[in-house]
Amino acid sequence: MKTFTPVPRSRIGRELGPVLVLAIAALLVATAAVAQSPFALTNIGADVRSSSARVDGRGGWGLAESDTLIPSFHNLAGLPGLKKMAIVVSGYAEQVRSKDASTSRTTNRLRTPTLRAAAPFADGRLIFSAGFQGLRGTQYDVQRETVYLLPAPEDPLGADVPYEGHETFVREGTQFQVPLGLSWRATSRLSLAANLNLVGGVMRERVNVVFDEPVSTDGTQYFLTTAETLEDEISGQSATVSLLVAPLSRLSLGAAFTPAHDWDVTRRQEMQGIPGSADSEYSIRIPELWAVGAALALSDRWRLGAEYESQPFSKLSGRADWEAVMCDAWRLGIGLDRAEAFARRAGRRNLPLRVGYSLQKWPYRVDGEDILERRISAGTGFSFRDRSGHLDLALSHAWIGELGKNGSRDRVWRLTVSVAGLEKWW
Amino acid sequence: MFEISQSRRRFAAATPALALALALAIAGCTSDETNPVGAGVPGELQVGSPETVALFEMTDRGHVELTGEDTLYSENQVVYFGGSATESSAILARYDFSVLRDSVPEWMTLTEGDILAATLNLYRLNFYAAEDEDEEEEETREGYDKNFEVYNLAGPLDVSLYPGPEPAYEELLIDQMSYGTNIYLDFNPATIIDWLENGHDGIIIREGPASDFAGLVGFASVDLDLDGGGVFEIARSDTAITVGQAISVQIFATRGEGEDVQTFERTFAIPPVEDVSTLHPLEAPSADLSSDVMLRTHRRISPYFAFAVADSLPDGAFINRAVIRLGADFERSYGQIQSLVIHEVPLDLVDGAASVSLADLEESGAVSTGQYAVDLDGLESAEGEWVGWDVTSAVQRIINGVLAEDTVFLITAGEDFTGFATTSYYDPDFYLSRYVFHGTEHPLLLPHLEVTYTPFSGGVR
Numbered sequence: 001m002k003t004f005t006p007v008p009r010s011r012i013g014r015e016l017g018p019v020l021v022l023a024i025a026a027l028l029v030a031t032a033a034v035a036q037s038p039f040a041l042t043n044i045g046a047d048v049r050s051s052s053a054r055v056d057g058r059g060g061w062g063l064a065e066s067d068t069l070i071p072s073f074h075n076l077a078g079l080p081g082l083k084k085m086a087i088v089v090s091g092y093a094e095q096v097r098s099k100d101a102s103t104s105r106t107t108n109r110l111r112t113p114t115l116r117a118a119a120p121f122a123d124g125r126l127i128f129s130a131g132f133q134g135l136r137g138t139q140y141d142v143q144r145e146t147v148y149l150l151p152a153p154e155d156p157l158g159a160d161v162p163y164e165g166h167e168t169f170v171r172e173g174t175q176f177q178v179p180l181g182l183s184w185r186a187t188s189r190l191s192l193a194a195n196l197n198l199v200g201g202v203m204r205e206r207v208n209v210v211f212d213e214p215v216s217t218d219g220t221q222y223f224l225t226t227a228e229t230l231e232d233e234i235s236g237q238s239a240t241v242s243l244l245v246a247p248l249s250r251l252s253l254g255a256a257f258t259p260a261h262d263w264d265v266t267r268r269q270e271m272q273g274i275p276g277s278a279d280s281e282y283s284i285r286i287p288e289l290w291a292v293g294a295a296l297a298l299s300d301r302w303r304l305g306a307e308y309e310s311q312p313f314s315k316l317s318g319r320a321d322w323e324a325v326m327c328d329a330w331r332l333g334i335g336l337d338r339a340e341a342f343a344r345r346a347g348r349r350n351l352p353l354r355v356g357y358s359l360q361k362w363p364y365r366v367d368g369e370d371i372l373e374r375r376i377s378a379g380t381g382f383s384f385r386d387r388s389g390h391l392d393l394a395l396s397h398a399w400i401g402e403l404g405k406n407g408s409r410d411r412v413w414r415l416t417v418s419v420a421g422l423e424k425w426w
Numbered sequence: 427m428f429e430i431s432q433s434r435r436r437f438a439a440a441t442p443a444l445a446l447a448l449a450l451a452i453a454g455c456t457s458d459e460t461n462p463v464g465a466g467v468p469g470e471l472q473v474g475s476p477e478t479v480a481l482f483e484m485t486d487r488g489h490v491e492l493t494g495e496d497t498l499y500s501e502n503q504v505v506y507f508g509g510s511a512t513e514s515s516a517i518l519a520r521y522d523f524s525v526l527r528d529s530v531p532e533w534m535t536l537t538e539g540d541i542l543a544a545t546l547n548l549y550r551l552n553f554y555a556a557e558d559e560d561e562e563e564e565e566t567r568e569g570y571d572k573n574f575e576v577y578n579l580a581g582p583l584d585v586s587l588y589p590g591p592e593p594a595y596e597e598l599l600i601d602q603m604s605y606g607t608n609i610y611l612d613f614n615p616a617t618i619i620d621w622l623e624n625g626h627d628g629i630i631i632r633e634g635p636a637s638d639f640a641g642l643v644g645f646a647s648v649d650l651d652l653d654g655g656g657v658f659e660i661a662r663s664d665t666a667i668t669v670g671q672a673i674s675v676q677i678f679a680t681r682g683e684g685e686d687v688q689t690f691e692r693t694f695a696i697p698p699v700e701d702v703s704t705l706h707p708l709e710a711p712s713a714d715l716s717s718d719v720m721l722r723t724h725r726r727i728s729p730y731f732a733f734a735v736a737d738s739l740p741d742g743a744f745i746n747r748a749v750i751r752l753g754a755d756f757e758r759s760y761g762q763i764q765s766l767v768i769h770e771v772p773l774d775l776v777d778g779a780a781s782v783s784l785a786d787l788e789e790s791g792a793v794s795t796g797q798y799a800v801d802l803d804g805l806e807s808a809e810g811e812w813v814g815w816d817v818t819s820a821v822q823r824i825i826n827g828v829l830a831e832d833t834v835f836l837i838t839a840g841e842d843f844t845g846f847a848t849t850s851y852y853d854p855d856f857y858l859s860r861y862v863f864h865g866t867e868h869p870l871l872l873p874h875l876e877v878t879y880t881p882f883s884g885g886v887r
Contacts (some may be wrong), residue, residue, distance in 0.1 A: 038464025098463045105464075107457040142464035151478050156751055156812060156876050160478070168460060169469050205471040209880070211746070223476070223746040224818060226880040230471040269471075269884035273744050275826055278884035321470065366467055407466040 036109060036139040037400055037410045038098050039371055041171050043322050043364040044313075045138035045203065048174070050113045052090045053416040057379020057394030059335030059356020061307035063254030063293030066191070066244060068124075069340075069383065070390045070420055073116040073179075075254045075293075076193035077244035079127040080185035082120045088131075090114035090418030100408035109139060113176075114418070118183075127183040129195070134176045138203060141170040146209075153214060153222060163213035175201035175234055175263075189246045199236040199263060204229060227272035236263040238286070250297040258289040260315070284318035287311055301341060306334040313363035327370055329363035340383060354379040354394065369405035373398055379416070389421040474881040476746055481733040481875040484866065486834050487715045490776040492726035494784035497855040500585035502724060503651060504551055504644040504762070504857050505671075505703040508572060508633045511757050515642055515705045516592050517548075519671045519698035520583040520628035523621050526675060531690055533681055536622065540679040540690075541615035546576065546600070546631075547672050547695075548609035549646040551762075572643065573634030574611055576600035583628035589705035589725065589858075595630045603636060609645075618675060631671065642760045644857075646670055648698050672697045705858065709758075712865055719752055719863040719873055723764060723839045723854035726784075729863075730776050730836040733875040735824045742882035748821035749814040750835060752863035753871025756806045761859020765840025765848055767796035768815045773832040788843045791836065794820050796846035802861065811871055813863065821877060 040046040051074040055062040062074030071086040072078055079086075091112040098105050113134030118127050146167050149160035181195030211223035242256035263284040270277040293307035312328040335356025343350055355378045362371035381392030393416065400410040506515035530536055577595035587593075600611045611631075648670030676693045711720035711727060719729045750768065771791035776782055795815050805813070823829035839854035840846040847853070864871040 038467050041464050041467040041469055100463050100466065103461055103463055105458045105461050109457075140464060141460045142462065142467075143460040144462045144465040148476060150476065150878060151876065153749075153814070154810070154812075156749070156814070157480060157870075157874075167473075169465075169471070171469055205469055207469070207471050207473045209473055209476075211476075223878055224744075226473055226476070226744055226746060228471060228473050228883060230884075271742065271744050271882045271884065273822055274742050274882065275828075276742075278882070408463060 036094075036107070036137070037096055037412075038100075038140055038142065038408055039362065039366055039401060039406070039410070040138040041140050041142065041169070042366070043325065044316075045136040045173070045175070047360070047362070048111055048113050048134045048137040050090060050092055050111075050134075050416055052088060052114065052418040052420070053092075053379055053392035053394040054337075054352075054354065054381060054418065056092070056396060056414075056416040057335075057354035057356060057377050057392070058305065058333075058337045059307075059375075059377060060331065060333035060358045061293050061295070061305040061335055061356070063242070063256060063291055063307050064244065064252040064295035064305060065254070066252070069387055069422075070381070070392065071118060071422075073114070073118070073129065073131065073133075075242050075244055075256055076127070076129055076179075076181040076183045076195055076240075077191040077242045077254065077256075079118050079129060079181075079183040079193070080191045081124050082118060082127055083124050084120070084422040084424050086116075086118045087421045087423075088114060088116045088418060090416065092414050092416040094415075095413045097411040098408060099403065099411075101403065107140075111137065116179075125185045127181075127193075129181040129183065130179065132176060132178055134174055135199075135201070137174040139172045141168060143168045148211060150211075150223065163211060165209060165211045165213070168208040168210070170206045171204070173201060173203035173232075175199065175203070177238070179240070181240075191244045193240075193242045193244075195240050197238040197240060197258075199234065199238060199261075201234045203232045203234070206230075224273075228269065229272075230269045231267070233266045233268070234263050235266075236261060236286075252295050254293045254295075256289075256291045260288045261286055262318075282318055285316060287313055287315040298336075301339045303337045303339070304335075305337065306332075308332050311363065316363075322364065325365045325368075326363060327361070327365055329361055331358060331360040333358035335377070340381070342383075351380050351382060352392075366401070367405065367407045369402075371401045371406055373400045375399075375412075384421075388423060389419065392416075392418050392420075472883060474883050476878050476880045478876065478878040479738060481735065481738050481877065482866070482872050483734045483738075484715070484873075485732045485734050486773055486777065487729075487731040487866075488713055488776065489711045489715070489720060489727050489729050490779055490836070491781040492728055492784055492787065492838065493781045497724075499588060499724065499858070500700060500702045501647075501649045502703070502856055502858060503647055503649050505647045505701055506642045506644055506705055506760075506858070507548075507574075507631060507703070508637070508642045509640055510642050510760060511640070512709045513642065513705060513707065514633070515703045516630050516632035517645065517671060517701060517703055518579070518583050518585070518588070518593065518628055518630055519648075519701040520579075521621070521626055521673060521696055522699050523618070523626060523696065525696065526618075526694055527622060529692075529694060530677065530679075531688070533688055534679050534690055536619065536677070536679075538615045538619045540677050541618055542676040542678050543674070544613040544615055544618045544676070545674045546609075546611040546613065547674060548574075548611070548631075549669055550607050550609065551644045551646060552607075570605045571603040571636075571638050572605055573636035574600065574602050574604055574609065575632050575634040576611060576613075577630050577632070579628040579630055581627055583700065583702075585700050585702040588702045589708045591706045592630060592632065592704050595632075599629065601634060605638075613673070618673075644761070647703075648672075648701050670697050670701055703858075709860075711862075715865050715873065716867045717865040718755065718758065719837075719865055721764075721766065721837050721839065721861040722858065723761065723860075724856070724858040726838070726854065728836050728838050730771065730834045731873070732773070732834040735821055735875070735877075736831075739825060739877060739879055740881050741825070742884075743825055743879040744882065745818050745822040745825060745877060745879050747816070747876075747878045748818045749876045750817050750873075751812045751814045751876055752873050753811050753868065754802055754805060754813055755862040755864050756802060758862040759802050759860055761861070762857040763799045763801045763848075764854060764857075764859055764861065765796055765798050765844070765846040766800045766813065766815070766861065767838050767840060767844045767846045768794040768817060768820075769836045769838060769844075770794045770820055770829070770833050771836045772830060773834050776834065776836060784841060784843070787836070787838070788841075793844050793846075794835065796840065796844060798840070798846060799848050800861075814876075817875070821875070 066078035116131030118129040177197040183193040291309035375398035377396035379394030580594035
């Protein structure tokens with residue numbers, strides 16, 4: 001096997017440092033953007049999970065994978081074998097073109113759903129991992145014109161007069177988890193993992209009612225704007241167990257299971273201009289999540305993989321207003337992955353190549369109809385000079401919902417960028 | 427051993443930079459403005475609809491006198507003439523004619539025949555004037571005359587007695603119909619000679635029975651501050667250097683014959699030494715605001731009131747707009763343009779008090795809101811009936827429980843400390859103006875607090 005010339009440690013920092021700094025900067029500025037599918041304006045929100053650009057590029061499969069050059073946290077059971085400490089940052093930029101029966105809107109956003117780290121022990125047979133993983137999110141605002149019947153200033157005791165106004169609704173927030181995991185290679189063909197997920201997050205809704213008319217002589221609105229916020233602060237715990245098994249040399253299988261668990265929610269509702277808040281608490285029972293996947297090596301470099309995930313959200317409880325529209329969510333992904341090569345003078349033929357397709361059913365209905373998300377994707381990447389890390393890219397296009405069924409639909413372009421760094425830490 | 431080529435090194439450096447630049451570019455793209463896309467997806471938070479209520483019930487109400495003015499009543503810059511529905515006023519003035527005797531030559535003994543004309547000049551304040559641009563037309567318009575009667579006072583004028591009833595008066599000196607921005611009333615020259623020879627106690631200028639229309643009209647007093655801007659308050663068609671009820675005496679005298687003839691020709695403008703308007707009687711407002719809500723300047727009276735806000739609105743309501751509205755009683759109002767200011771004051775400051783000093787009001791109260799330069803005359807011509815004050819903030823504080831429960835609203839003019847004072851010639855110290863609004867017994871234009879609010883959708887806090 002060919003190897004790169006070792007590079008001095010200080011030089012590694014110079015090569016990798018600017019990329020990491022830029023990556024983090026790009027992902028940090030993401031939070032200000034307000035955009036997403038309007039389908040996320042309700043219920044539990046959109047699925048924002050994204051393990052890495054490598055997984056995104058090939059249709060979302062990764063349970064049946066163990067790669068020590070490009071560590072994947074998609075299945076923690078795939079981490080054993082890691083020789084160096086690994087850090088992965090992954091995020092995506094997204095452009096969403098939403099359309100309903102009368103108009104359309106294009107929005108852009110950045111999101112950083114993944115920040116993970118893993119440290120090997122016992123010569124790589126035991127891995128401890130931790131990090132941050134976005135689960136679900138909402139970020140969208142909508143405005144609609146309204147008419148209010150209010151008294152005319154010049155005839156205050158007369159009949160109410162229709163005045164134009166508008167109402168702005170904003171929903172934003174993220175549910176995330178901090179997974180603390182242990183992975184263990186039981187045998188050369190079997191690895192097991194378990195992780196404890198500390199779940200947190202917030203979901204915030206805000207409504208502003210602006211009375212555009214009448215206008216005072218100084219140009220200000222005659223009636224003050226009404227504003228209310230509703231904020232749910234979420235906390236909870238879940239556990240995930242997973243395994244990775246290679247029954248054949250060319251075939252590997254993976255599975256993960258997260259039992260049903262509770263989210264404890266502290267609710268606070270406030271109105272602008274009045275003190276205090278209406279506070280309450282409730283719990284949501286999140287149904288179990290299970291996933292299975294397989295990867296088959298077609299040649300030295302090409303692999304075919306598939307993955308199926310299911311979460312019966314119809315069993316969700318604790319939110320009566322959601323329960324009526326919940327349905328069982330699932331995701332099916334399939335794709336091809338050509339591994340990176342390091343042949344001399346091979347040029348772009350050395351590059352990894354990934355293509356994939358995924359079909360996902362959202363966990364709730366809008367307009368009484370299921371929401372289906374179809375996505376095609378492609379990706380590539382490259383190793384850093386001394387294989388001290390990897391940068392991956394994935395570009396995907398998704399079709400979400402149908403105008404005739406759901407009242408609106410989305411067309412989504414997503415560019416996922418992830419950076420994996422490998423370094424000895426001892 | 428394998429060495430990475432130079433070309434790959436460039437590629438390795440360029441690709442991440444390109445990818446990150448692309449990510450940043452997309453992140454920097456500006457999303458479309460918010461629009462109705464998504465409006466069909468129901469959010470959980472549903473804000474209540476705004477509602478409007480008119481509160482008529484008052485918990486506390488009354489009038490209170492305000493004291494502490496710096497200017498005497500007799501130093502008002504306006505004197506009132508005529509009669510309104512409830513009040514009348516005559517102008518009282520006293521003159522010093524010694525200047526006239528001292529100003530003619532020694533050879534001249536002033537006689538009735540030497541006085542060509544003696545004219546009493548009155549300058550109506552612009553506020554009471556007809557439209558200036560139509561002045562000539564107004565001057566000749568029939569049916570707009572006031573009947574001016576001038577009498578000698580029976581005794582010396584004592585301005586400290588006013589406002590008050592008309593003093594006793596004697597013979598009629600002038601009975602004349604006139605209207606316009608400048609009024610010229612002609613004395614018989616014998617009257618001037620009589621005052622010179624027998625002394626002068628003062629005159630009364632009162633409205634006679636032949637006036638074409640009722641109403642108080644304000645004229646410049648001798649104290650009108652010409653240097654302080656008062657000159658802009660009057661329109662005058664002469665070049666006299668005095669204001670107030672000056673008497674112009676035109677003298678032309680000759681003595682001797684042939685080469686010994688001596689001639690004297692001059693016009694003297696003699697301003698009053700003091701003047702005052704009677705304003706009799708000064709109408710007292712209703713104690714409980716039942717028949718009127720009155721604001722008076724100079725001899726200050728202010729109305730105060732509170733509405734049953736807390737009992738009428740739900741807890742936790744957001745006040746979109748709250749307006750105190752009073753219906754103007756044009757028939758009983760007169761006076762200068764004034765700012766009208768709402769104060770928040772503790773009830774015990776005004777309840778049962780005979781009077782409250784301006785200093786105590788400034789110290790114990792708080793200015794809530796106000797309207798600059800309210801022109802009731804303009805309001806009437808615009809067919810407006812309501813005068814309103816935006817008290818949204820105050821009502822929200824009542825709902826929020828942070829405004830003391832015993833707080834009442836009190837109305838004043840634009841006193842200096844309110845921040846709503848306009849110009850010196852609207853100073854409530856100088857002008858006795860009366861703004862009357864309909865009381866709680868009026869069938870239609872009742873004083874009320876109009877509140878548009880949005881109930882909190884979150885229930886109990």
